[in-house]
Amino acid sequence: MGYNHADMTLKEVQKDYTQESVSDNPRPIGPYYAYNDRYLEIRGGMFENFRGILTWISLLVFFIPFSSGFYCVDSFLILYFDETNNAVGHVISIIFYSIIFLPTSYLCFRYFRYIYRFELFTIRHIRVRFNRVTRQVYIQRPKYCGGTVVFKWEHIMPSNFGESGSDMGGTNMVNLMTFHPYKTGFPIAHSVGIGKNTYNPQDYKDEWEFIRRYMEHGPDTLPKPRLSTHLPMPFHGFSGHVSPMIHAAKNAPTFWMYILLIPVFLILLPFYTVGYFISECLCWQPRWSKVIRQAGKPGKPIPKETTLSDYPPKVQQAILESRLEWGVRDEKTGKWVDYGNG
Structure with missing residues (x-):
């Protein structure tokens, strides 16, 4: 995709994609979690169609420290309650299983957590909320994936079709949305996939058109989506x-x-x-912050847009080191545009 290879053109990033109709058949494909006069909420994230593989692998890995810990405790309790005549054997058993339990538990929590937290002991589903009153987009993510971010609706760029992306039909991908640094002022781009995977390229346009018309014109003339539950x-x-x-x-x-x-x-x-x-x-489904839950209600504050200062110093430095990868090329002159990102 263009925005992944630092060759987006000035025309692409300057365009306001929220004003262009791309479909005559707006459809709420979903899954949607909320839909009212103030906001709609849709599932975010990618590779949901592969979810479950890492779960089985993780449970298999967890079985090693769990089983060794179980047998270690079992042998200890037998010795403690004096229920055996083979005390030496149970002492050896405790030592043997402790040798397995301690290092494997450390490896799981120290290193393997970067793998299993894709599917286990984390947010059940990434959620994306479009608030038509504040004209903002809220993306709820785990803290280790950037945390919850807030961007202007006008800065959104659909990335599966049109000038900002390529034809993703037949690839079984979700609908990708991008917030480019040229628009947001954030040093790097934020991207999120929404909705279901599809092989039909028209699905991307129909759902984007549904969201676009909701944000621009309201829900009155649109079909009401069937709401999904947060529960497993x-x-x-x-x-x-x-x-x-x-x-x-x-x-x-x-x-x-x-x-x-x-x-x-x-x-x-x-x-x-x-x-x-x-x-x-x-996994669990956390609540939005209070300011986002109340956003759009009369007299309530508008959530602050995400800036570089919202992150810890080490993360800020890493973000700044990556900013050069988000260049913009002037298609008329062929030169890179200096928009304060380099």
């Missing part, structure tokens, strides 16, 4: 996993390949779906 549900992972499998079956080159995909359906689909549900159960 066994069927949440089914649709996300079955869609790419059905797509693979439809595009099977031969009849025999189609037949071979049937056992894949029968094995992988339950595997993914159960893993997805476990992941949801072991």
Whole structure:
């Protein structure tokens, strides 16, 4: 995508994408969590269709310190209550399992947490809230992924189609939105994927048009989306996993390949779906901050837009070191534009 390779043009970043209609069929594909006169809220994040794989891998890794700790405690309790005649064997057992438990527990919490927190013991779903009263966009993320950020609605750039992106049809991607530093003044871009994965490029335009018209004209002339729950549900992972499998079956080159995909359906689909549900159960859905919950109500303050000073000094330095990757090229002269980001 253009904005990932520092070759976005001046025309692309100057354009106000909120004023251009891209579809005659605005559709709320979702999943949506809230929809009213003040704001709508949609699921964010990417790779939800793969969620569950890391959960099973993590549970397998966690089994090592858990089982060793269990057997260590079990042997200790047997010795403590004097329920054995083989005290030496249980002492050896305690030492052996302690040797396994202590280092594996340390490795899990010190290093493996950077892996399992993609799906476990973190925010259940990233959420994106579009507030039409304050004309702002709020993105709720874990602190280790940048935390909650606030941007102006006018600064949003759809990235799957049009001048700011490329045709992403057939790639099973979510609808990508970007806030480029040329518009926001933040040293680097913020991007977020919203909604469901799709193979149909028109879905990107229809949902973006739905959100655009909601923000610009209100909800009166738009179809009301079906709201999803924040709670974990066994069927949440089914649709996300079955869609790419059905797509693979439809595009099977031969009849025999189609037949071979049937056992894949029968094995992988339950595997993914159960893993997805476990992941949801072991995560939580935090509330928005009070200022964002009240944003748009009469007499309530407007949330402050995100700036570099909102981050710790070390993070600020890392962000500044990355700012040169977000250059803008003047398509008329071919030269890079100095917009205070370098």
